[in-house]
Amino acid sequence: MSDKIMMSGNEAIARGVWEAGVHVAAAYPGTPSTEILENIGTLFKDDIYCEWSVNEKVAFEVAAGASIGGARAFCAFKHVGMNVATDPIFSMGYAGVNGGLVFVTADDPGCWSSQNEQDNRWYGPHTKIAMLEPSDSQECLDFVKAAYELSERFDTPVMIRVTTRVCHSKSLVQTGDRKDVDVIKYERNPSKFALLPATAIARHPVREKLLAEMEEYSYDCPFNRVEETEGAAIGVITSGISYQHAREAFGKKASYLKLGLTYPVCGKLVREFCEKYDTLYVIEENDPYLELQVKALGFTGIHGKDLVPACNELNAAVLRRAIFNEEPGESYHVEATAPARPPTMCAGCPHRGFFLSLSKVLDKVVPAGDIGCYGLGTQAPFNGFGFSLCMGAGFSTLVGLSQALKRQSDPRKALGMVGDSTFFHSGITSLIDIVSSESNVIACVLDNSITAMTGHQENPGTARNLMGQSSPVVDIIALVKACGIDEDHLRVVDPLDISAMDAALRDGIEANGPFVIVTKRPCVLIKEVARANGKRHAVIDPEKCIGCRMCMSAACPAIAFKDGRSMISEGSGCIGCGLCTQLCRFGAISIVEE
Amino acid sequence: MTKSILLIGVGGQGTILISRILSAGFARMGYDVKMSEIHGMSQRGGSVTTMIRYGDEVSSPNFGEAEADIIISFEKSEAIRALPQLKKGGTVITDDYEILSVPVLTGASSYPHDALEQLRAVVPNTIIIEAFKAAEKLGNSRCQNIVLLGKFVKTMGLDEKADWKELVAENVPPRTVDINLKAYELGYNM
Structure with missing residues (x-):
């Protein structure tokens, strides 16, 4: 295992983009997707033109332009960022690609850094774009590389759907070399790419036909696999990070249909799997995306969101409780409670x-x-x-x-x-x-x-x-x-x-x-700014401070109130921004440079 | 058997660096390893956690209540926050160091100064060290994380199984290698 490297999902995606021979990459930052382009910018900028675009729509259009022009192109955004970009994405769903075009949507179950838990898997069928869901860092790398082959073979943009725990978890990855990919010559092709009404109406059946071909391919797609457990009476259908949690919770009690290509879903594979097991579960985070498709195939007795919560992140403990009524094990309890510690503006912000x-x-x-x-x-x-x-x-x-x-x-x-x-x-x-x-x-x-x-x-x-x-x-x-x-x-x-x-x-x-x-x-966290601030910080003269708490109205993490006086302790992060000196009416606070 | 470690601290304390060293160490010991970090808003002075799991084959990178074998806490009250995650029989290694949150500073919330006495009373395997103070005395309070690492390696008896000093040297900024190696020794011998 020593030749493998610990990589986050985001690092592995960046590496996969490089290994796939990509020429152009663009994104707008958004947690949990940000480190993908950061890594490309740091490690691979000699081989890949990369940019922070002004927004996600622009980023996708930069990538789309590169693809139409014949280059392999990449784009990334967080789940809500994809909402901003969907206008050109829907169009490219009809048009297809010239050079391979792959983009990442990084969803955030649990709202760690987001305004919602939207489940972007629905965008697969909605945009008619193929979708892959890796469940660890190795798959992030492998799926990105395979996505470019799929994109060019089936003339479709490919969406890689990841979630916070895939992006920000590290696991061991076997890396490879960069493939040299020639840019395909750009040739004017308005009947494919100039989506005026007449073109679009003609492209729609082309897209439907390609999707049918993709579903046929999906039966042999190496990223869909059955993991059979001998003697298991339970069948679990799952994808992405939910696969990992399902493995922890069900262990040897179940066999698994682990789907990597989740749009189009392979009906034949699902049917064959479901027919083998008496008890079936779909394990997925947030929405019943796979569940509804399995039910549409006639397997209406399957368990899913009747047991598994639709809100918040999953983990093995949540699944054990939902499926087996197992309560968590024993822990310890103390009377003391931890004080609220919400993120706050930095000292000097x-x-x-x-x-x-x-x-x-x-x-x-x-x-x-x-x-x-x-x-x-x-x-x-x-x-x-x-x-x-x-x-x-x-x-x-x-x-x-x-x-x-x-x-x-x-x-x-x-x-x-x-x-x-x-x-x-x-x-x-x-x-x-x-x-x-x-x-x-x-x-x-x-x-x-x-x-x-x-x-x-x-x-x-x-x-x-x-x-x-x-x-x-x-x-x-x-x-x-x-x-x-x-x-x-x-x-x-x-x-x-x-x-x-x-x-x-x-x-x-x-x-x-x-x-x-x-x-x-x-x-204040910009390196040059921090350097220029040097050792400047505020000091409060305890003789002059009368404890009026006016300075506390700034809610600065560098100022503490102790024994009836305000104080700035060492290591508090004070940078001497001077806001509190203006608040003090007694001249008790001054800025020093040492 | 998979082991689960929870690291908890306050944004900016360097929990991610020690997590990186630990997971590299477990990988070098031949284990399958997964580590889960949470980035984003919590970095702005909020509570931050990292989870590491290692064993023969690890599936989930994260875990739920009462599933941690070990908690490493960088701050006194954060050890209390993490406690429901600890398995019965598990170990807590915590710094005695206090960082008052803004709600505490403004008086909206109170700080449990006696948290560790309470912790010691109920968790038999409680190990309390002054990692921040030791690092400060050494000349760089940012080495607090490496002091904690040293204590962890000693407590878990992992010193023979990987070259932790080499791992420290590989993962800290080049200019800080010497002081971090001293910090490691200090934690190890605490």
Whole structure:
């Protein structure tokens, strides 16, 4: 086993992309998919053109363009990211490919870092695109490579569906070498790729025929396999990570039909398997995707979601309880409880200043949130916004919200926030809508110069790209102005300058018509920023501190309140951002550089 | 027989690095190994867990309640949070170190300062060390994880089965190899 390497599913996917001879890869970051492109950017950029695209739709279109042009292409996103990309995905489902085209959807059962648990397996039949589901890192690598062969053989994009526990689990992987794949010559072929109505209606039966051929192939597909256990009376049909949990829970009590190709599902294989066993279970996380297909084949007595929870992640213990009524074993109990430890904004986080000021005007504005670190601002003590939906909605919902507030004579103004990366992703189009509808709202771009929440990916504002090259900076303020916001309706502030931040919000509340605030200060975790901060930190003079707790209103993890006084302990992560020094009325806090 | 280890700490404490070293060690010992991390929002000062499972053949990378053979905790109250995951007869190795969460700092939540006395009273195999303090004294508090690793290897009697120092040296940043090897020794001899 020593020649194998421990790899996460994401690392193995990246390796598989490289080994498959891929030429172009694009993605927008999103947990749990982010490390796929990060690894390609770090390890394989000499062989693969790769980029962080501005959003998932753009990423898929970059890959689609490469495929149509004859190159092998790859794209990745998280499950909700796929929603953004589905417009071109459906079209490519009809058109098919030139060079192999494979994309990953990384679903997040358990909502570890997401706004829902949507089960993207439904996108297989919905887009009419072949789907593979690996269940460990070795399969991630193997399936990606095989997906390119399938893509070119059956003229279809191939979707690889993984979940958090596949992406972020490590297991041993046998790697291989890169295959040299020539780019196929691009030739004009409008009857396949120019999807005007006449082309599309002609492509539809072609696609249906190819799907039928794929289902025929699926009987021999090496990724669908029966694991027979001698004497077992139970049959389990499963796929992806659920296969691993089923193996743990059922052990030698069952035989398994382990499906790797889960769209199209091989009816013949399922039928043959089901006919052999008296008791049958479909074990799958979240929705009854396989279960409904098995039932449609006539096996209506099969157990699935009547026993296995549809909500949250599975593990072997959950299955043992659901199937065998087995309670977990004994553990230990103590009276003490662990304190809540939610993720919080870091010490020195620029968003803290924004939310501190916002929390003072909550009687004058109704805030909308978005996806990013600033999502943490909804928590106490800031209680920064009451709703957030998806990327870009922090701006576009303001148009409708302001109308609703007006119609109920609520004098408060709608205020929304998006980050720099989110602004590029889908905030720009929303801002254009705000401007063209002349909505009386405040739109805030919280620019911290990085895509922070997912772990610091480059974006069009960072002057550097995924391949480590310098790249032109797309100027957010110039864009805001170009969308139609004039100087009078624009404020650019340092969010940690409390009086400036307060003033910008005040101006926004008093203004009429669309108003934009851009807060500019880089994330403290950016290496260069941390280096520049050096050893700067705040100190609190215990002689001057009277214990009024004003500094505590910043909810900074670096400040503790002990024995009636505020204090900043060593190792607290304080970077001397100075927010608390502005809050102290007694001059007790100062910034030192040693 | 598959063994299950739960590592728990606070985002930024280096739980993932020690998990990487441990799983590389088990792989070198000839075991099948799986390790499951959770990334994302929890990194921002939240509670983070990593699970490692090793044995002849491992299926699930993660596990549920009362299934951990060993818990390695980087922070006092996090050991309490992880306790329901521990099997009867299992072992807890925990640092005595406290990190107050924001709800504690703002007074919305209280901190169980006597957590470890309670833990010791009910879990016979409780091992408490001052890994953070030792690492700080050594000159880099970030070596806390490697001090804990040393203690774990000694406690589990794994020192003969893999060259752990070599594994440490291979996995830590090159400039920190020496101090981390010292941290390992320190933990091992605690």
